[in-house]
Amino acid sequence: MLKKTTLLTAVFILTTPTFFGHHASAEQDGDGSIKSKDEVVYANLLASGAINELYIVNALDIEEEGLIVDYGSYDRLINLTSMADINQDGDEIQFEASEGMFYYQGNINQDPQLPWNFDMTYLLDGNEVEPADLIGRSGSFELIIDVTQNDTMEQTFSENYLLQLSLPLQSDRFKQIEAPDATVANAGKNKQVVYTVMPDEDASLKLSADVTDFEFEGIEISALPSSFSVDAPDTEQLTGEMDSLTGAISDLTSGLGDVRSGLSDFTSGLNQLEDGSSSFQSGLSETATAGSDLVSASESIQAGLNELNTALQDNDTDLNIDFGDGLFDALDGFSEGLGDISTGISELGGHYEQAYQALDEAITAIPEGELSEEEIGELYAANPESEALNTLVDSYVAAQTVKGTYEKVQEGLAAVKPALDDLRAGVDEVSGGFDQFAASLNEAKESLDIGDEFTQLIDGVDELATNYGSFHSGLTEYTGGVSELSSSYSSIHSGIGDSKDGATELDGGMGELHSGMQELEEATAGIPEQMQEEIDAMISQYDKSDYESSSFVTDANNDTINSVQFVIQTERLALPEEEDTAQTEEEEPGLWQRFLQLFNWA
Numbered sequence: 073m074l075k076k077t078t079l080l081t082a083v084f085i086l087t088t089p090t091f092f093g094h095h096a097s098a099e100q101d102g103d104g105s106i107k108s109k110d111e112v113v114y115a116n117l118l119a120s121g122a123i124n125e126l127y128i129v130n131a132l133d134i135e136e137e138g139l140i141v142d143y144g145s146y147d148r149l150i151n152l153t154s155m156a157d158i159n160q161d162g163d164e165i166q167f168e169a170s171e172g173m174f175y176y177q178g179n180i181n182q183d184p185q186l187p188w189n190f191d192m193t194y195l196l197d198g199n200e201v202e203p204a205d206l207i208g209r210s211g212s213f214e215l216i217i218d219v220t221q222n223d224t225m226e227q228t229f230s231e232n233y234l235l236q237l238s239l240p241l242q243s244d245r246f247k248q249i250e251a252p253d254a255t256v257a258n259a260g261k262n263k264q265v266v267y268t269v270m271p272d273e274d275a276s277l278k279l280s281a282d283v284t285d286f287e288f289e290g291i292e293i294s295a296l297p298s299s300f301s302v303d304a305p306d307t308e309q310l311t312g313e314m315d316s317l318t319g320a321i322s323d324l325t326s327g328l329g330d331v332r333s334g335l336s337d338f339t340s341g342l343n344q345l346e347d348g349s350s351s352f353q354s355g356l357s358e359t360a361t362a363g364s365d366l367v368s369a370s371e372s373i374q375a376g377l378n379e380l381n382t383a384l385q386d387n388d389t390d391l392n393i394d395f396g397d398g399l400f401d402a403l404d405g406f407s408e409g410l411g412d413i414s415t416g417i418s419e420l421g422g423h424y425e426q427a428y429q430a431l432d433e434a435i436t437a438i439p440e441g442e443l444s445e446e447e448i449g450e451l452y453a454a455n456p457e458s459e460a461l462n463t464l465v466d467s468y469v470a471a472q473t474v475k476g477t478y479e480k481v482q483e484g485l486a487a488v489k490p491a492l493d494d495l496r497a498g499v500d501e502v503s504g505g506f507d508q509f510a511a512s513l514n515e516a517k518e519s520l521d522i523g524d525e526f527t528q529l530i531d532g533v534d535e536l537a538t539n540y541g542s543f544h545s546g547l548t549e550y551t552g553g554v555s556e557l558s559s560s561y562s563s564i565h566s567g568i569g570d571s572k573d574g575a576t577e578l579d580g581g582m583g584e585l586h587s588g589m590q591e592l593e594e595a596t597a598g599i600p601e602q603m604q605e606e607i608d609a610m611i612s613q614y615d616k617s618d619y620e621s622s623s624f625v626t627d628a629n630n631d632t633i634n635s636v637q638f639v640i641q642t643e644r645l646a647l648p649e650e651e652d653t654a655q656t657e658e659e660e661p662g663l664w665q666r667f668l669q670l671f672n673w674a
Contacts, residue, residue: 103138119203126184143628146178187229213283234298235269295638341434348427381537410503421492
């Protein structure tokens with residue numbers, strides 16, 4: 073099948089005068105002139121990839137008949153057009169040719185080379201096997217084709233030519249074919265596996281299959297200029313989306329700066345809150361201690377009033393009304409206790425107001441949330457494994473939660489200071505009442521008139537003793553509440569301290585996160601331009617539309633060269649066929665015989 077295909081190609085070359093395109097005419101030395109020429113480089117490879125035979129078919133479009141001069145260093149020349157001789161003097165080749173197409177073959181036997189190196193490795197059941205030893209065997213077959221650029225030759229071909237490797241496989245011999253990076257097509261009842269190697273690239277191509285009675289037609293390789301033009305894709309939408317992403321990152325970085333600033337203010341406020349809370353806790357403890365003393369003094373007053381009331385109610389004529397220093401000392405102590413409570417409440421209100429103002433300023437400084445779920449999702453898409461981004465989102469959510477909670481309880485927090493002021497005013501009023509009572513009692517002691525005034529005194533003391541019991545109960549409940557609040561507030565104060573420590577740590581983490589986002593912003597700012605540059609570079613790598621052909625044989629032919637093509641074939645691995653009866657008589661080969669010799673068929 074291969075011989076038939078190649079034969080048809082050769083006949084096409086010989087019978088079609090306009091097989092290749094034409095360049096503008098270029099004059100050569102001699103009587104005749106060449107309009108243009110094409111070179112087809114044929115290479116027969118061993119199964120291992122080593123070059124076995126290399127020759128070039130030169131197709132010249134003769135513009136003016138006469139003596140033609142071409143150039144090339146060949147070991148053997150064959151005229152494929154006529155029986156005329158072709159003379160060679162060094163690199164200069166001369167022959168007579170008529171107007172039209174003229175073909176001749178030049179063989180290179182000394183150190184033949186191609187622009188590419190081919191190395192084929194054959195394996196059967198996992199073991200490397202010599203190609204000839206595979207014939208007729210069965211098993212798990214693997215073929216590895218390594219294609220590399222030949223650095224010892226001019227790089228113009230390897231840099232601009234596209235390689236296509238075709239492997240015809242008989243379906244009755246090769247099953248379960250696996251060929252990564254290849255196109256597998258049906259060719260009649262057989263399979264055709266085709267690999268493509270782009271210009272200026274190396275490749276390692278692999279094929280595996282289950283084989284029965286191994287025979288292989290060989291690998292057909294063609295190389296043509298990658299002269300097609302690659303149109304640049306429309307990247308406006310892609311780069312536009314990247315612009316949106318980098319813009320979102322920039323906005324996020326700016327927002328993080330605002331969050332960090334607000335968080336710093338919040339942390340500062342918590343520090344002030346902790347200081348105020350510490351003073352508040354001390355004042356509350358002092359108030360609780362003073363309350364205990366106040367209850368004791370109140371108990372003494374209540375006992376004295378009850379005793380006095382009982383004595384007066386019994387109307388004991390021998391009653392000795394003693395307004396000694398004990399009663400007045402108790403009244404003075406009680407008044408002083410109320411004064412201490414008033415002072416403690418005043419200090420408590422002052423500390424609370426400082427702490428509340430610091431907390432309000434810190435939380436008010438937290439920016440309103442403006443990031444949508446879509447924007448956060450875009451950030452996660454751009455940084456899928458960023459721990460810093462996770463911390464940022466958690467901090468952002470926590471800050472918004474704190475702000476929302478504060479807005480809900482702000483009214484209650486604002487009402488605490490006025491309530492403390494009212495409580496202090498009430499205590500001051502009670503203290504003033506006791507001071508007035510003590511003064512009145514002391515005055516009554518100096519001018520007491522037994523008679524009607526004594527009756528009035530009895531009634532007043534009875535009423536005072538009765539009402540004082542209710543006051544003493546309320547005072548006991550109040551001081552108990554203050555004592556309980558003092559005991560419980562230590563947990564609140566500890567929580568404020570923990571919040572301050574956490575906010576300080578969060579502030580430090582936010583600083584690191586903001587710095588990281590600034591680095592991310594700087595790193596991603598040029599992504600759209602970089603993407604466009606990479607796309608342009610990739611397109612230019614494969615766009616060889618501006619490539620100009622040069623001769624494979626010698627630069628002396630570059631003025632007339634139109635195209636250079638490569639046709640490469642590895643040897644067939646099959647059982648030997650019966651040969652035709654050999655010619656018994658040697659005779660000078662004719663033109664057709666020479667043509668057959670071109671393809672090693674004669």
